[in-house]
Each structure stands twice: as C-alpha cells, then as structure tokens.
Amino acid sequence: MTMPCPECDAAVPLDERTVVGEVVPCPDCGADLEVTALQPPVLVLAPPEEEDWGE
C-alpha cells in the first residue's frame, strides 16, 4: 500500500505492520511523516521531537 506524501505527493509505502505514531520517511522529499490513523491511513508532517535532558 502507498499513501501520498502531504508535502510532495510522492507515493509513500506502508505495510500491514505499520502502527499509529510510527514515523515514515518520504522516499522522494525525505520529509518525516507521522502515521496518525490507519483505517484509512493518514500521513501528516511529523511534529518536532520532544526534548529531554540527560543521556
């Protein structure tokens, strides 16, 4: 299965084991895309990661 990249419209591959919250890279533009739903699949530009201190 593929879904269009919300940034460049390229086909982003997903498989049956993809989970909500997983981040997938667009193979074309390289954007980090977060899977926010699965039925049907929804891809959004992933928000910045959180920050934490320590190791």
Next chain:
Amino acid sequence: MTAAVTLALDPLTLLDELLRIPSVTGDTDAAATRLLHRAREAGYHAQRDGAGNLVMIWGDGPIEDEIVLLGHLDTVPGHIEVREQDGRLHGRGAVDAKGPLAAALAAVSRLPRPIGRRITVIAACDEEGPSLGARYLRDRKPPSHLIVLEPSGWDTVTTGYRGCVRLTATVTRQSAHHAGPHAGAADRLVAGLAELQRSLPTGGERAVDRVQVRVNTLRSNDNGTVEHAVAGIELRMPMGVAVEDIAARVAALMKEARVQVESACDAVAVSRGNAVARALARGVAASGGRPRYTSKTGTSDLNVVLPRWGCDAAVYGPGDCSLDHTPHESIDIDELRRGADVLETALRSLSSGASREFGPGAPAQRGAGS
C-alpha cells in the same frame, strides 16, 4: 538443526543482582564477571574484549547482518540502598543504565535460536567517563542495526543528542601584590568565563538547539612567584556546531587563557523513520502505547560510535532519565518489564527483515567523528 533450549532471563531478577554489585566507572570488574556468568547460563556466548567491555552474542548469523544493543555497566558514584518499594526498584544504576541493559538481556534471551541473525548485547565500560569502551568498539566491524540502551521511558525513542566538548582554560601570571593595580590570574580567568557565558549560548529556542556553557571546576594558586588559575569547562553543542569551531571560539573569547581540549564529540541525530526507530515504535504500539520521540541535551555512546558505524540506529530504554545521577535513582518495575517487551518485539521485527521493506532509512544527519 536443533533449537537450543535455555531459560529466559527475568529483567527484575537480573537488575536486582546487578544493582547489588557497585560498578562505578573504572571499577566494573566484579559486576562484569557476575554478568558474564549470568549471560552464559542464559545461553549467550559472552566474553570481555580488550577494553573491558562485556560482549554477549546471541545467534550465529553473519556479522554483516548483526544487531548490536549497546549499553553500559558503569555508573556514577553515590551509594543508594538496593530495595523494592512501592513498585519501584531503587539502586545506583537502576535507570542509568543497568535497567535498560537488564531489559535488553532479558528480551534477547526470549528469542529462539537459531534466529538467523547475530544479536550482540554489549555492556560497555567507562560510558560515564570518556567513553573508552565505546571508543574501542567503534573500530570494530559496523553492525547493520544499533540500539543504544539509555533510559527515556518505555514508550519513547531517542533520536538525537547534543555534542560535548570538555576543556581546560589556564591563566598564568607573574605574582604581584594583591593591593596593586593589576588583575590577578583568577580575576582574568573569571572575566574570560563571564565573556564566554555572555557570548556563546546561541541557537534556537529549544535547549537541544542551543550552545550551553557550564563551568565545572575552578581552582587557583599563588606560590609567590607565579599565579595559576584553571577552569574546567563543558560546552554542549547542537547539530551544525563543530567541535573545532567551538574550541576556536573559546580560545578567541578567552585571549588570556591557554585553552586545551580534553575530550570532545559532535552532536548526532538519526531519522525517526529509520528501520530501528520504526521497529521500536512497533514495539511500543504492541505493548499498548503510542510512540514518542525525543532529543536529549546530554550525550551518550551513540555520539561516539554512530559517526563511524553509519548504520540504522536509535536509543531506547525504560526508566525516567530525570533520575539519572541523582540520589533518588529508581525504576518502575512494570516499566522495566514493559521495556523488555518493547525490545523483544522490536528485535523480532528487525530479525524478520520486515522493516527492510521500507528501504534504507539512513540517518538524517550526523556529526563528524569525534
């Protein structure tokens, strides 16, 4: 081929045992020896390497298709009585990082053998020091996948660290009467440090994007002939700020000081979409969570090995990292067990090769070698 039968390690039992053997950086032999025996009993092929790291191998796949889980056995000083209380296990190293190490060893020991992959758990030495163990390891053959074992919470994957430069700045002056008109060595050093604190902290709004200056030590003496003043300085740098550049800026800002770099590593970041991060995300989801991602203001052995290995990588481990290096260090026992479950699922996913269907997932950005 006949499958080997062994008893899987229990993460709580193993962690409790490890916590009872102090292993402050530089004094890890007793803990490493005990862990070596436990690992062999569980079915690992275990041995110490030339740096004192404990290398524990599961499976017999080709080394070019190896998954490495890199933890550390050494801790910072500070005795904490080992005890179970209110669902938490207390002890020095409970989160940083014997807890993540115990979770990983337990997770791997649940995997069947042969599994068709070589999975290697490494308990490195000296991570809380200058990372001598990881510096030794970075010259080995790179694995295909790397999980660095540091605490970030059972549902969180760490994908980046700032870099770090530790340096000393020394001002030397001829001794003079303290009532005289000229500033002494300590005065000049303090003025230079103030300039450093004023000028260097730059960057974005988030701490992980900023340069941070911390003065760790200060000392001075005057033997009647010469005055010395010495500061130990620690700089944390975001991606895009090179060690050489920041050291040069320090030297330029502290013109009266002799500046010497003691140790350094560049910042490092990986894509949240690389195969290891995605396998961990699937592990979190399988344990009932929604994966979170974080970058950290500190450093880890990822900063040391990834620039050389260049493989798919992420950092994971159960435990609250705000308890690192504190007298309150403890880990939630349910979280410890859940962390082992997440790692098991991730390793099964990586071992099945399913994650490779997504493509290479190379690290997004990397610092240069330290």
